Amino acid sequence: MNWPYELQIGVRYTRAGRTGRRNGFISFISGVSMLGIALGVAALIIVLSVMNGFQKEVRDRMLSVVAHVEVMDGQGQALPDWHLTAKQARENPQVIGAAPFIAAQALVARGDDMRGAIIRGISPDDEATVTDLAAEIKDKTLSKLVPGEWGIVLGIELARSLGVHEGDKITIVAPGGQVTPAGVVPRLKQMTVVGTFNAGHYEYDSGLAMIHVDDAAKLFRTEGPTGVQLRLKDLFQARDVAEQLSQAFGPQFIVSDWTRTNRNWFSAVQLEKRLMFIILTLIVAVAAFNLVSTLVMTVTDKQADIAILRTLGASPRSIMGIFMVQGAASGIIGTLSGVGFGLLIALNIDVIVPFIEHLLRTSFLPSSIYLISRMPSDPQAADIVPITLISLVLSFVATLYPSWRASRVQPAEALRYE
Numbered sequence: 001m002n003w004p005y006e007l008q009i010g011v012r013y014t015r016a017g018r019t020g021r022r023n024g025f026i027s028f029i030s031g032v033s034m035l036g037i038a039l040g041v042a043a044l045i046i047v048l049s050v051m052n053g054f055q056k057e058v059r060d061r062m063l064s065v066v067a068h069v070e071v072m073d074g075q076g077q078a079l080p081d082w083h084l085t086a087k088q089a090r091e092n093p094q095v096i097g098a099a100p101f102i103a104a105q106a107l108v109a110r111g112d113d114m115r116g117a118i119i120r121g122i123s124p125d126d127e128a129t130v131t132d133l134a135a136e137i138k139d140k141t142l143s144k145l146v147p148g149e150w151g152i153v154l155g156i157e158l159a160r161s162l163g164v165h166e167g168d169k170i171t172i173v174a175p176g177g178q179v180t181p182a183g184v185v186p187r188l189k190q191m192t193v194v195g196t197f198n199a200g201h202y203e204y205d206s207g208l209a210m211i212h213v214d215d216a217a218k219l220f221r222t223e224g225p226t227g228v229q230l231r232l233k234d235l236f237q238a239r240d241v242a243e244q245l246s247q248a249f250g251p252q253f254i255v256s257d258w259t260r261t262n263r264n265w266f267s268a269v270q271l272e273k274r275l276m277f278i279i280l281t282l283i284v285a286v287a288a289f290n291l292v293s294t295l296v297m298t299v300t301d302k303q304a305d306i307a308i309l310r311t312l313g314a315s316p317r318s319i320m321g322i323f324m325v326q327g328a329a330s331g332i333i334g335t336l337s338g339v340g341f342g343l344l345i346a347l348n349i350d351v352i353v354p355f356i357e358h359l360l361r362t363s364f365l366p367s368s369i370y371l372i373s374r375m376p377s378d379p380q381a382a383d384i385v386p387i388t389l390i391s392l393v394l395s396f397v398a399t400l401y402p403s404w405r406a407s408r409v410q411p412a413e414a415l416r417y418e
Contacts, residue, residue, distance in 0.1 A: 033287060068230060104175065327403070
């Protein structure tokens, strides 16, 4: 196959100095530039994959407790007929589960210890169709929530902070007091701990308690469930489904989805991810622009060759193309090597990190401190493709000035002292 001579010479210059001593330093600088690009691209892929992994792990643990979409009465009152509301919501093809709930803040007390918590009234059978946690503990724990017996299931951290175990009595201090001849006194209700749950998310393990929805209606003085929780086929469609349901139900209902409920957390994660992307992209940019010095030195060293090519009829555009090929080849090799190395680490980080921890006899993520005790990784094409394109574009841009400078070499001046 007859390749254009610009391509052949450019690729040959990329390998210049590998077999001889004259251009060894130029070859070394070119190798360092490619290595820098490869390491920068690999670091960017690994870091973003780990951040994606952490986000996915926390999101999955969060959604094991909370529903994808919640439909509530706009005034905070009981729904007229939650079965009808659930039936109307199921008309949306994305909805595959529905369960009633009552949620309110209260104080959980035992002796002198007192903690604030969200008390969620649930229907154990229906709740299991909405959240993974309820489905997991339905038979062992939630089945003990019998209406009228005033049982309560506590998050494991909440139970630990209060020092209670299954069978112990605790007191719920409900918001809003009751008026007596002696004045307004808080409404108290003694309940029995029938079990605990471990969602793996500290916020819920330390601040959530579940009781039967009928008991919650009596405790918080509502006539029934104040909302309906919904599970979707695709959790990423939650925002669109919430908007569709909001239009269908009208202004008398409030429809919220999990992305809005936890907006601050997800916004913070996305901001951190963008900043990390920018910072690590600068590393790739520095490595890419090292190609400038490599090509400038190559142009200086190859002035006689350039002059000979010009006298043989090569145009300035062809000369420019030769050195653009050389720089682009270095950028492509470095980028593809970085993508391969980064994916190799990101896809095997669950093996590499434990090996390093065992080697150093340490733990990077102690379970007693961090929410997650292992290093998760989730490489995504939405991150890898832009990283690859940005690295290639930066490498190409870095070749423009040296290539233009090579095209301006005058044959007579270059051959004067040869």
